[in-house]
Amino acid sequence: MDLCLVALLVFFGLATAGPQSAHAAESGEFDYYVLSLSWSPSYCARAGRKADPTQCKVAKPFRFVVHGLWPQNERGYPSSCRTRYREPGRGTVERMLDIMPSRGLIRHEWRKHGSCSGLEPDDYFALTRQAFEKIRIPAAFATTRDGGRVAPAAVETAFRLANPGLRDSAMAVTCEAGRLSEVRICLTRDLDFRSCRAVDRRGCRQRQINVPAPR
Template sequence: MTWRGAALLALAIPAPALAQAYQCTPPQRFDPVRPIQPDGPPRRVPIAGYTLAASWSPEYCRRPQDKASMQCSGANGRFGFVLHGLWPEAGSGPPPQWCSLTPRPSAQVIRRNLCMTPVPWLLEHEWAKHGSCMAKTPETYYRAAGALWRSLRWPDADRLSRQDGLTAGDLRRAFVERNPDWKLEQIGVLASDTGWLREVHLCYGRDFMPAACDRQSFGPPDSATLKIWRGL
């Protein structure tokens, strides 16, 4: 099945979108999300493409202050790659942002997407900062993000982490092996200053088809050394 066919199928099926989870059970209740406060001015500019940002959860969970969260505690699941967000991009200059803070996503909508993005406040933040510039409602935004997410097959990062001499290119090639419609230049890698994997950024054109990343989104070259924290 092609990428486009997989995405259309995912749009047609009202299934929950899951992270790369070993298991996940969304909580019946969670603390109410406080209204999001913008960290910058509204910016309404034409959309030229999109970035789907996937965080490597074990790296995030290394921080002691996050150990009790749903994403890190293990009480609701153990996660690999999780969706950070779907971001509209501008052709040049800063991307669109903070187009609207309303309508706010309901608790039911947030819970439905917690196995894809296991951080309640982040789901609302991503809608308000990014999604409101590309969709009229949170439901539509999460449906689009979920369709793209379900169309992807993630490489086994645990196995890659044990590979001697691992590079950013090895991760990109492992992703292409699982997703043959993609090319190396369409896969961005975000690493810490010390070379630990933080995120994978997948670049799309305005038509939601894979597209070459710009230099900033692409990140380190294929030859750059990469480390992946397994969370052990």
Template structure:
């Protein structure tokens, strides 16, 4: 249950579709029971997975935990486990973010699936080897590769998040209230465009 101080019901001004780079998330977690679905390899190896679809406000204090929600039905978990390969993550996203966006988990995850499945992803294995060939890979270059493959998506609608050691962690796509890409608000910027990044390929 969230603390009262965590509950925020601010007006929605847009959304962020957050994509987690699974090989980096799973590094060192291959035998962690809590990460079994995503990291053990039992149901395959993942590339980008959906961290979440988050409502945004006109300021950093985005809406969250707008109302109390129940435990996700097993059917909803089963329908989305390949998109977000953690039952705990699915429950958390519905409680924290979905509760502010949709009346039902089916509607919330349905919207997230449509957005995620519409994305064309760059060849991440090839991109990961560019620094090894002497071509620096920056956050801006990665954003541009996404933009080149997706009509209507511009590089300024993309945020790249890295770990403290410069490894790719997440790619976030900023969306307007109509769920179309928009320039990311200034307060949401993470890695500067010139930041050099590395991509962990996994096992």
């Protein structure tokens, strides 16, 4: 395991299901956003031969990438909203691949979540990038070459310390098949940190989870 990650976890030593969805009556009607950051090595390990090669068969492995920016309500969330905007064009999709390395995912996220934002595709994905760039990935995760085991609470602590103003109640660490899956961070519509008890309550309940190494 990377020494920086070991040191961090020693010092500070979710099921993936989200809130129940409901179709929005009107695109743009929601309370806040959830920025979902996926630990790419976990996806690649889980998907195996079915993994998207754009994400998993690259010379420089991805670490945290954007799963999506999700409009959220205090209870539940809208999905697959009717919108007057067409799907994102090829140029929009290609520009997002450095932080969302899957063309299929980008289009899926627009249909399920972006359509509920009230924004046109270019603006929605520009906002997604802005949200991603707001978050400082803890150095241990940004640079680690090795994997290891970690408590979900330690992952939250690392993100909280790297991002002033971010509280434990404003995020959740999720897990799947015993692996770190995602870090979900709640943001206002202006992209300020905010508490989100419904999301926080659905964090991973395992005491230790595996952090697969980037490969």
